[in-house]
Amino acid sequence: MTQLSDATLTDLDERVAVPAYDRSAIRPGIVHFGVGAFHRAHGAMFVDRVLGLPGDEHASWGLVGVGTLPGDAAMRDALGAQDRLYTLVTTSPDGEVDARVVGSIVEYLFAPDDPGAVLARVGDPSTRIVSLTITEGGYGVNDATGAFEPSDGATLADLDGLPAGALPQSPLGFITAALRARRDAGAVPFTVMSCDNIQGNGHVARTAILAFAERIDPALAAWIGAEVRFPNSMVDRITPATTDEQRAFVSERFGIDDRWPVLSESFEQWVLEDDFSDGRPPYERVGVQLVEDVEPYELMKLRLLNASHQAMSYLGLLAGETYVHDVCRDELFSRFLLGYMHEEARPTLAPVPGIDIDAYCAELMRRFGSVAIKDTLARQIVDGSERIPKFLLPVVREQLRTGGGIARSALVLAAWSRFIEGVGDDGRELAPVDRRLAELQAAVAQEAERPGAFLDLEVVFGDLGSDARLREAFIAARARLAAVGARVAVEEVVAAG
Ligand SMILES: NC(=O)c1ccc[n+]([C@@H]2O[C@H](COP(=O)([O-])OP(=O)(O)OC[C@H]3O[C@@H](n4cnc5c(N)ncnc54)[C@H](O)[C@@H]3O)[C@@H](O)[C@H]2O)c1
Ligand SMILES: O=P(O)(O)OC[C@@H](O)[C@@H](O)[C@H](O)[C@H](O)CO
Numbered sequence: 422m423t424q425l426s427d428a429t430l431t432d433l434d435e436r437v438a439v440p441a442y443d444r445s446a447i448r449p450g451i452v453h454f455g456v457g458a459f460h461r462a463h464g465a466m467f468v469d470r471v472l473g474l475p476g477d478e479h480a481s482w483g484l485v486g487v488g489t490l491p492g493d494a495a496m497r498d499a500l501g502a503q504d505r506l507y508t509l510v511t512t513s514p515d516g517e518v519d520a521r522v523v524g525s526i527v528e529y530l531f532a533p534d535d536p537g538a539v540l541a542r543v544g545d546p547s548t549r550i551v552s553l554t555i556t557e558g559g560y561g562v563n564d565a566t567g568a569f570e571p572s573d574g575a576t577l578a579d580l581d582g583l584p585a586g587a588l589p590q591s592p593l594g595f596i597t598a599a600l601r602a603r604r605d606a607g608a609v610p611f612t613v614m615s616c617d618n619i620q621g622n623g624h625v626a627r628t629a630i631l632a633f634a635e636r637i638d639p640a641l642a643a644w645i646g647a648e649v650r651f652p653n654s655m656v657d658r659i660t661p662a663t664t665d666e667q668r669a670f671v672s673e674r675f676g677i678d679d680r681w682p683v684l685s686e687s688f689e690q691w692v693l694e695d696d697f698s699d700g701r702p703p704y705e706r707v708g709v710q711l712v713e714d715v716e717p718y719e720l721m722k723l724r725l726l727n728a729s730h731q732a733m734s735y736l737g738l739l740a741g742e743t744y745v746h747d748v749c750r751d752e753l754f755s756r757f758l759l760g761y762m763h764e765e766a767r768p769t770l771a772p773v774p775g776i777d778i779d780a781y782c783a784e785l786m787r788r789f790g791s792v793a794i795k796d797t798l799a800r801q802i803v804d805g806s807e808r809i810p811k812f813l814l815p816v817v818r819e820q821l822r823t824g825g826g827i828a829r830s831a832l833v834l835a836a837w838s839r840f841i842e843g844v845g846d847d848g849r850e851l852a853p854v855d856r857r858l859a860e861l862q863a864a865v866a867q868e869a870e871r872p873g874a875f876l877d878l879e880v881v882f883g884d885l886g887s888d889a890r891l892r893e894a895f896i897a898a899r900a901r902l903a904a905v906g907a908r909v910a911v912e913e914v915v916a917a918g
Contacts, residue, residue, distance in 0.1 A: 440524030456486035470707035565883030569632030735836035831894035
C-alpha cells in the first residue's frame with residue numbers, strides 16, 4: 422500500500438496516471454471556493470490537464486482551494502496529509518475504470534484558520550480567476566424574485582463586519598473585499614467563474630456580488646459592474662460523495678492509501694462562455710467547449726438531467742428505493758422519466774447547437790443506470806427547496822404558459838410534499854434534509870384542511886402556486902399517492918401517456 426504524496430508518485434501502480442508536470446514549478450492563478458466532490462472531479466481535473474500541456478506558459482494556472490465552512494476542516498486535513506494530491510477514479514456505464522492522481526491543487530486554505538491569508542491570496546494580482554462550487558444556496562439569491570436575500574450567518578456577518586474593517590468569512594465577503602483591494606490598488610480585477618448548477622450561474626454570481634458590494638460601498642459595486650467578468654457555464658459530471666467503501670476500493674484495486682479519493686462517472690462536459698477579465702487557461706485544448714452563449718446548453722442540462730434527478734428521487738424514495746441506478750433500470754420508472762423528458766421538459770427547450778436531444782436523453786438514461794456510480798436518491802434531494810425551483814419549476818411554468826402537459830411534474834411535486842411528511846409507502850420513516858424544512862412541514866400540514874396549501878409556499882413556488890391548472894393536477898396527484906402509493910401512481914400516469 423502506497424501512501425499518496427509527491428515523493429511516492431513514481432511508486433504507484435502503472436495503471437494509475439500521475440501528473441506529467443513538475444508540481445514544484447506550478448504557481449497559483451486560480452482560487453476556488455468549495456473544494457468538494459464535484460470540483461475535484463471536474464474543474465481541478467481540467468486544470469490538471471492544462472498543467473500537463475507542453476510548454477512552460479501554463480504553469481501559472483495552479484489552483485488554491487479555499488474552504489469557509491467548519492466542515493471543510495476535514496478537506497484541509499485530508500489534502501494536507503498528502504501534498505494536496507488525490508485520486509480520481511471514473512467509471513463508464515460499461516464498467517470501464519480509469520484512475521489518475523490529480524495534482525492541480527497546489528495550496529489549500531481553511532479560512533477559519535487564517536482569514537487574512539485567504540484575503541491576501543484572493544487579492545494577490547497573480548489570482549486571475551476566482552471559481553466557485555458553493556452549492557445553489559451559497560449565493561443568497563431568491564429564485565422567485567431574483568433579489569439578493571442572504572440568510573447564511575457568514576454572509577450576514579460579512580455585510581455587517583466588512584464596513585467596520587473586520588476580515589471576511591464567506592465567499593461573497595472574500596471576493597468583494599479582494600475586489601475592493603484590487604480597485605484601490607488600480608489593479609486589473611479577476612474573473613468570477615461560478616460552476617454551480619444554476620441557470621445563469623454567472624448572472625446569479627454577479628447579482629450576489631454586486632448587491633453585496635452595493636451594501637458596503639456603492640462606488641465599488643459600480644466598478645465591479647463595469648470591470649469584472651462573470652461567465653456563465655454548464656457543468657456536468659455525476660459525482661457522489663465519497664464513501665468508505667470507495668476508499669477501500671481505491672486501496673484494494675490500485676494500492677493507494679488516499680484519505681479522500683473521488684469516484685465519478687466517466688462522462689464529462691463543461692460549456693463555458695469565453696468572457697474573462699484577466700485571461701484564462703487554454704481550456705479549449707483540454708475538452709472544454711467555449712461558446713458565446715451557454716443558455717441553451719444549461720437549460721438542456723438543468724431541465725433534463727437535474728430535474729430528472731428530482732423526478733426520480735421523491736417517487737423512488739416513497740416507493741422504498743435507495744439508488745439512482747435501481748430506479749432507472751426499473752422499466753416503469755424509466756418510462757416515466759423518459760416521458761417527463763420528452764413530453765414536458767423537451768418542449769421547453771430551444772435547439773441546442775451540435776446536440777441531438779434524443780441521443781442526449783438516451784445517454785442520460787445509460788448514465789443514470791450505471792451501477793458502479795452508486796449514486797443515491799438521498800443525495801439529489803438535500804435542500805430540495807433550492808433545487809425544485811431551479812430545475813423543475815421553470816419547466817412547469819413554461820408548460821403552463823404554452824398549454825403543454827404537466828401530469829408528471831405535478832406528480833413529482835406531490836411526491837415531494839408526501840416526502841416532506843416523512844413516511845414511505847411501506848410505513849418506513851423518511852428523513853428529509855432541507856434548510857427550509859420547518860416551513861415546508863408547516864405548509865404541508867395544512868394540506869388536510871386545505872388541499873393545495875403546499876403550493877402557497879411563496880418562497881418556493883412564487884406566483885406559480887396560484888395557477889389553477891397546476892393546483893388541480895397537484896391535488897389529484899397527492900390524492901392518488903395517498904390512495905395507491907408511488908409505484909401505482911407512476912403506473913397510472915405512464916398509462917395515461
Ligand atoms: N456532485 C455533482 O454531481 C455535481 C455536478 C455538477 C455540478 N455540481 C455543483 O457543485 C456543487 C457542489 O457539489 P459537490 O458534490 O462538490 O458538493 P460537496 O458537498 O462535496 O461540496 C460542497 C462544497 O461547497 C461548500 N459550501 C456549501 N455551501 C456553502 C456556503 N453557503 N458557503 C461557502 N461554501 C459552501 C462546502 O463547504 C464544500 O466545500 C453542487 O451544489 C452543484 O451546484 C455538482
Ligand atoms: O449537485 P446538485 O445538488 O445541484 O444536484 C444534484 C444532482 O442532480 C447533481 O449533482 C448532478 O449529479 C450533477 O449536476 C451532474 O452533473
